[in-house]
Amino acid sequence: MKNDQRMPTDRIVSVKRLCKRYLRGSVWRKRVPVNAVNDVEFEITAGRTLALIGRSGSGKSTIARCVTRIEKPDSGQVWIDGTDIASLSSRDLLPFRSRLQMVFQDAELSMNPRFSAREVTEEPLLIQARHAEERRDRVAALMEEVGLSPDWMDRRIMHFSGGQRHRLALARALMLQPKIVVLDEALSGLDLSTQAQIANLLLDLQRAHSLTYLLISHDLALATRLADEVAVVSDGQIVETGTSKQILTQPVHAETAKLVASHKIKETKLASIMSTAQ
C-alpha cells in the first residue's frame, strides 16, 4: 500500500488507516469493543466496483458506514474526489452528500412505512431543496429507469414487493446523481431471479451513469460476478485484495481460502451435474 500524502488523483475513493471502535455492554458490564475497524486501507478507481467480502460480524458494514459518514470514524482519512471527508463537520459535508450514496441491507426498513413511493424517492431532493419544480418528472424518470411503472408513484410502500422496494431504494439513491454508491448487502435475502434482475440493473446503471460501487456482501459468487476487485475483510482488517479472478484462483490468506473453498464446493457440485447441460 503506498502511503504518500499526495492526494491520489485517479482514485475516486481512497481510504487510509480507518479506525472505528464500538463500546458495547451496559453500565454494570465492563465495556467490550465490538466489530472494531482498525487500520483499513483500500482504493476504488472511478467507474469500477470494489467488493468487500467477509463473514457476518467482520466489520464490513461498519467500514461502509464510516465511508459514507453515516458514522464518524475514530481516525483515518476518507478521500472522496480529492477531499478528506473523514473529519468534516456535517455542514461542510453537505456538498459531498450528493456525491456519495448508501443503499441499505433490507430495503423495507430503509423506507418510512407512512410514505408513498414518490415521497420516498423525492426525499433527497426535499432535503437538499433542489429542483423544486420538476421533482415529479425526475421521480417518474428514475422510477422508469429502475424498472418500476411511474403510475405506481402514489402507492404506499406496503403495496410493493421485496424486489420492487429494492429498486425504489436504488432510484432514491440515484436521485442526486451520485458518483459513488455504497451497497450494504443490497442483494442478500432476495430470491435468485429477483437478485439477478437487480444485479443486471446495477450493471446497467453503472454503465449508464459511470457510477463507482462499493459492494458489501458475504456471498462470494455474487461479488465476484459484479465486482472488478475484491477485498476480503476479517475482524475489521482487510487481509487480502485482488481482482475477482485472482481471489478465486489463488487465495493467499487463510480467511480467503476458507471463503473460496466453501464457494468452490457448491460450484463443483453444481458444475459436475450440469457438465453435460446445453
Added chain:
Amino acid sequence: MIYALKGAGQVHALDNVSLQIDSGETVGILGESGSGKTTLAKAIMRMLPANATCSGGEILIDNRDLLKLPETELHTIRGRAIAMIPQDPALCLNPVITVGCQILEVLRAHVLLSSKARKVRVLELLREVGFEHPAKIASAYPHQLSGGQRQRVTIAQAISCCPSLVIADEPTSKLDATLEGETIDLLSGIRRQHRTALLVITHDPGVLAGWVDRIAVMYAGRIIEIGDTKQVLRKPFHPYTQALVQLARSSDHNKTRLPTIKGNAPNPTDVSVGCRFEPRCSEGMERCKVAYPTVSAPESDRQVSCFKYEK
C-alpha cells in the same frame, strides 16, 4: 389436493399438490418466495394460521392421516413423527431457558427416559451436531451463542426423538456462505446416521445439488416438476426450472449480464385459468393461456406439467 385460503380475499396458497417421500429419502422443494413452499411445510405439520383451511386431500405419515387427527393428539405426532427446523434460528430459541433444557423439553414430551438418561442424551445430541464441549453449550443461554451455533441447536432439537421425517425450512438463507456449507454437511450427515426422511425447502438450487435425492419445483402454489436431482439439474424440462438452474450456474467471467426471467412473481390473489408461468414463459403457447397443463412423464420417474411435453 390442499387448497388453503389466507388473508383478505381468497389466496390459493397451495393448489393440487401431491408429494411422496419414502423413508430415508431426501426431497428438496425448490421455489421462490410466494410459491407456497413454506405453506406446504406448515400444512404438513398442521401449523397453518387460523384463517387457512385445508379443503381436501390428506397427509399420510406412516399411513396415518394427519388431517383427520383431532388437535389434542397432534402433539404426539409433532416432534415424534415429524420435526421442523425453523427458518430463522436466532428467534426460535426461548431466551430465558438454557439451551440444554430446551432440548430436554422435547425429550420429556416424547421419550420415556430417566432424567439422568435424558441429560446424557442431550449431551450426545449436542456432540452429534458438532459441538466440541457440549456441557458448556448446554448450560449457556441462547443470547450467548452465535447464529450458526443456534442453528445447530435447533437441528439437535429436531432430531432428538429420531422422527421419521424432518422438514428444514430454508436452513441456509439466514447464514453466510461458510456456515451454509457446514449446515448442509451436518444435514446430510444426520440423514445417513438416523435414516430419517428429509424435506429441504430452499430457493437456491445450489443448496440442493449433490446430496438431495429428488427435487420438486414449485411455482405459484403448484408443483410443476418432480424428478431425480441429477436429471432435473442436468436436463430440466419445465422452462421455469431451466431458468432457475441457469441462474444458479455462476459462470466465472464477471461483469456480464446474468440470465433472468422477465416479469416478476405471480400475484397470489388472481386466479387465472391457464398456466401461472405463462406470462413469463419464453415458450408460451396459446394453449397455456387457456387451460392448466396436466402432469406428463417424458422420462422414467420424471413428472412435469407443461404443454411442451403433452402429446
Added chain:
Amino acid sequence: MRYLGFRFIRSILLLLGVSLLCFLFTEIAPGSFFDEMRLNPQISPETISAMEARYGLDQPWPDRYWRWLRSIARADLGYSISYNVPVAPLLWSRAKNTLLLTISAMVLTWIVSVPVGFWAAVHRGRFADHMVTVVSALVVAIPEVVIALSFLAIAVRWRILPVGGMASVDSDGLSFLAKQSDIGLHMLLPTLILVTVESAIIVRHVRASVLEVLEAPYVHAARALGISQVRLLLRHVLPVAANPAITLLGLSLAGLLSGSLLVEVVCGWPGLGPLILEATLARDLYLVIGGLMLSALFMVGGGLFADALLLLFDPRIRTGGVDAH
C-alpha cells in the same frame, strides 16, 4: 450481583433526590406555620423568633438541609408541631397500618390478576377473554374515587362489612385471636377496593405481555416440536412473561400507595393517608415531609424488591446479555 449493587446505589440516589425535592418545597412555600402564630397578638415576636431559631429556620438553606439530612439518617424526622410529638414514631405507628393494608392488597392483587390475565390471554378471542377485557377496561376507566364511594355505599347499606376504623369499639376485651380477626374484618373493605382497582390494571398488562409472548417464534417452534399445550404454557410462556410482570410490580406500588391514601381516608382506616391529609390541612410541614419520605422509602424498597426478583427470574440480566430495562 453487580447489577443489584448498582440498583441499590441508584435507589439511595433516588431517596436523596426526593429529600432534596421535599426540602426545596419547604423553601419555596410562602410563609410557614409560624405565620399563623404571628397573627394572634398574645404571642410576642421574640418567642416566635426564638422558636424559629430552635428549629433552625433562620440559617441559610444549605446547612439547614445538611442538618436535616443528618437528622433523617438518625431517623429523627423533626418535630410535629400540630401533634407536639416527634414525627418519626408517630409516622411509624401509622405506617404499620398502611403497610399492612398495602402489602396484603398487593399480594391479593397478584394472586388474583396474574392467573386471570394469563387465562384470558390463553383463551384469546373466546367469551372468557372478551369478558375479562371488557370488565377490566371498565374498572380502569372508572376513577378510584367513584369506585371507593360506591363500594362504601354498598357496604354501609347492606351492613355486610364493618365500616370505618380499624377495630370495633369493644375490641380491647377480645382475645388476641378475636382481635386479629376483628381487624381482618375491618380491613376487608379497603383491601377489596384497592384490589379491584389495582388488579384491573395488572390483568390488562399481564394479558398483553402473555399475548405478545404467545405470538413469539420460539413458542411456535416449541409447539412444532410436540410440546404439549400445558407444559408449553408453564415452562416456556410463563418465565418469559414474568419479566414484564415483575417490572410492573415496582411500578404498580406507586398506584397502590396513592390508592391506599384515598381508600384510608374514605374508609377511615388509621393509616399514613389520613395523617398526611390532616398534616396538609394543618400545614404541619415536617410531618408532611416525613410522610413523603416514608412513602418514597416504601416505593424504593418495592423497586429494589422487584429488581431482586428480576435477577432471580431473568437469566439475561445475570449473564449481562440483553439489557432488560
Added chain:
Amino acid sequence: MRIRTAALIGLLLVLHLGLLLAGFVAPYSPIAQNRQLSYAPPTKLHFRDYTGWHLRPFVYEWMIAPDGYVEDQSRAYPVSLFVKGHSYKMLGLFDASLHLFGTTEPGKILLFGTDGFGRDEFSRVVYGGQISVAAGIVATLIALILGSTLGMIAGYYGRWLDEAVMGATELFLSLPWLYFLLGVRAFLPLHLSPLRTFFLLTCVVGLIGWAKPARLIRGLVLSIRSRNYVLAATGFGASNLYVVRRHIAPEVMGNLLTQAALLIPQYIAAEVTLSFFGLGVSEPLPSWGNMLSNLQQYSVLTSYRWLMAPAGALLITSVTYYLLADALHSRLKSRST
C-alpha cells in the same frame, strides 16, 4: 373503527359543550340556597294525571311531611323548554337568562334533587363539571407539553442529557403521585381565591404528571431514530430539524393524542380527589370533588343516594375518554405497521 371514533368524539363534544354553556343548561344558580328543600329527592316527571295523558311533562312541588318529602298534587307545573330564568354570565362574556328547560315558579324541577343547603344538584353538577374537566384538560396540556419536549430532547440528544432527564423522571415516578400532590399542596397557602386555587391545582397536577409521557416519548424517539430510514435521511444530509419534522413528529403526534385521551380522565380524577379531601376548590363554588366530599358521612351516603350524581357524571366522562383512547390506539397501531 372510524365510526366508533367519530361517535365518541361527538359524545365528548356534546358533553364539553354542555359544560361550557353551564348557565344555559342548568335551570338554577348553583349557589342559590333554599332552606326548605334541603336533601329533597329528584322531582318526578309526570305525563299522566287524573285527566289523562299530557304531551308536556309536568311536576309537582315537594312538601315537607313528617317522614320526608311528599308530592303536593294540588298544583301541576308544566315543564317547558327554553324558559327565562335567573340571569347568569354566559361564557363570562355577556349576561343572559335563557335556560334550556325550566318550570314556572314556585314549582321547582330538581333533576338530581338538592343537597344539604337546598341547592339544585343538577346545576351544581353542570357548573362543577366546568371546573373539574377544565382542570383535567389544562393539567394534561401542561404535562404533555413538558413531557414531550423533555422526552424528545432526551431521546434525540442522547448521552448525558438523556441520563439527566431519565433520572428526573425516575425521581418523579418514585413518589406515589397522590402523596406528592398532597405534599405540594401542603406547601401552598390554604385559603386562596377559587381562580388561583384552580390555576395552582392544575399546574401542580401537570408538573407532577410529566414523567410518564416523557418516558414514553423518549422511548419512541429512540426507537425511530435508530430506524434505517432516518439513517438514510442523514445520509442525504438531512438536518436534525428535517428528521424531526418528517419522520419523528408524525409518529409522536399520533401517540400524543392517545396519551392525551388517557391522561385527561386521570387528571380530572386527581382534581376530584384533591377537592374531595377539601384541598381543591373551596366550598361555595361547586366542583365534582367537593360535592362528593359531603358523602363521607355515612348517613348522607345511605339515605340520599342522588348525591352520587357527580360520581355518575365523572364516570361517564372518563369512560368516554378511555374508549376514545382505546379507539385511537388501535387506529394508530393499524396505520403504522
